[in-house]
Amino acid sequence: MLILGIESTCDETGVAVVEDGVKIRSNFIASSVSKLAKYGGVVPEVVARDQVKFIIPLIEEALSGIDRDKIDAIAVSYGPGLVGSLLIGVETAKTLAVAWKKPLIPVNHLKAHIYSNWLDSNSMHEIGSFESKARNSKKPQFPLVALIVSGGHTDLVLMKDHGDFKLLGSTLDDAAGEAFDKVARVLGLGFPGGPEIEQLALRFAQGKPISKKSALSLPRSMMNSNDFNFSFSGIKTAVANFVHGSQLTIHGKSVIAFEFQEAVCDVLVSKTIRAAKKFVANSIVVGGGVSANSRLREMLIEKSTTFDVNVFFPPKNLSVDNGAMIAAAAFFEKKFSDPLKTVANPLLHF
Numbered sequence: 001m002l003i004l005g006i007e008s009t010c011d012e013t014g015v016a017v018v019e020d021g022v023k024i025r026s027n028f029i030a031s032s033v034s035k036l037a038k039y040g041g042v043v044p045e046v047v048a049r050d051q052v053k054f055i056i057p058l059i060e061e062a063l064s065g066i067d068r069d070k071i072d073a074i075a076v077s078y079g080p081g082l083v084g085s086l087l088i089g090v091e092t093a094k095t096l097a098v099a100w101k102k103p104l105i106p107v108n109h110l111k112a113h114i115y116s117n118w119l120d121s122n123s124m125h126e127i128g129s130f131e132s133k134a135r136n137s138k139k140p141q142f143p144l145v146a147l148i149v150s151g152g153h154t155d156l157v158l159m160k161d162h163g164d165f166k167l168l169g170s171t172l173d174d175a176a177g178e179a180f181d182k183v184a185r186v187l188g189l190g191f192p193g194g195p196e197i198e199q200l201a202l203r204f205a206q207g208k209p210i211s212k213k214s215a216l217s218l219p220r221s222m223m224n225s226n227d228f229n230f231s232f233s234g235i236k237t238a239v240a241n242f243v244h245g246s247q248l249t250i251h252g253k254s255v256i257a258f259e260f261q262e263a264v265c266d267v268l269v270s271k272t273i274r275a276a277k278k279f280v281a282n283s284i285v286v287g288g289g290v291s292a293n294s295r296l297r298e299m300l301i302e303k304s305t306t307f308d309v310n311v312f313f314p315p316k317n318l319s320v321d322n323g324a325m326i327a328a329a330a331f332f333e334k335k336f337s338d339p340l341k342t343v344a345n346p347l348l349h350f
């Protein structure tokens with residue numbers, strides 16, 4: 001089954017054609033990110049206007065060399081996201097479904113981040129822990145625990161089968177990616193902040209610091225709470241208070257970036273491992289922009305070796321928003337909908 005997947009929830013426009021939920025036949029992404037650096041964050045009006053510019057050329061590129069008659073369905077992410085951006089993808093997908101007489105499959109963007117782990121890629125998914133089991137299982141196995149870490153969301157989800165999602169916990173305030181972006185802004189770094197913090201943290205970790213103990217000790221908020229919720233605003237505020245009014249050297253900034261990344265990853269990994277043990281998960285899957293973070297990958301794989309579970313991350317280019325994950329989720333869920341009744345839902349959740 002060939003599905004055309006369309007993504008337009010925020011500042012990326014993604015269009016892809018995916019076969020049977022796993023094989024990427026084409027995948028194109030355009031981003032407004034270069035325009036956002038000067039604002040230090042997403043400006044809804046700016047990104048929505050770019051969605052209008054990008055979407056038709058990307059659909060044409062994604063379909064070049066593919067017979068349009070062979071497309072079996074059109075999938076689109078209908079939420080959550082920014083309403084202006086969402087509307088462009090949703091209305092385009094509805095129009096194409098009607099004009100080309102194809103079924104429409106609306107997809108929850110958060111579920112699609114989970115399904116990015118089913119996509120084949122040239123670079124193998126990173127699989128951690130028990131090697132013997134990993135060799136037999138190249139796709140995630142149910143039951144699984146999914147950690148979604150993006151700019152707008154931090155969720156732990158239990159999946160017992162395709163389409164069967166149970167939300168275990170969420171952030172009570174900032175999302176993990178949002179905290180990366182805000183701390184980057186405090187340190188005077190660019191947007192998006194995640195990759196910038198990661199690079200700076202690496203500089204500290206690889207350098208020759210006098211001691212790995214720094215003056216900055218950040219809280220691991222809610223790490224030991226008796227639930228699967230998260231909170232990142234305390235860690236972010238602790239950094240802001242520490243930095244307040246000081247002239248930081250590049251070394252000082254890299255120490256803060258390192259300590260911040262350690263604190264966020266510690267909390268994410270510890271709660272994910274606890275959920276995987278409690279629900280006897282066969283796999284842990286991670287999705288969303290923050291899943292590109294190498295320290296998060298390293299720490300989760302390391303901590304999962306003590307029990308029988310496989311860890312999956314999408315290849316880094318599929319961690320961020322893309323159309324391929326939308327097509328993958330649509331294939332496994334197959335929740336068709338009448339194009340004339342389909343509407344964007346900015347507040348959609350599980």
Ligand code: KG4
Nearest residue numbers: 150151152177192193194289290293320321
């Ligand atoms: O999933 P995504 O592309 O968009 C949303 O749905 O929000 O995630 C974007 C977020 C941003 O907050 C960005 O700073 C973060 O993912 N991010 C990272 C890294 N790459 C992107 N955070 C930490 N480390 C990274 N390498």
Ligand code: ZN
Nearest residue numbers: 150288289321
């Ligand atoms: Zn996303």
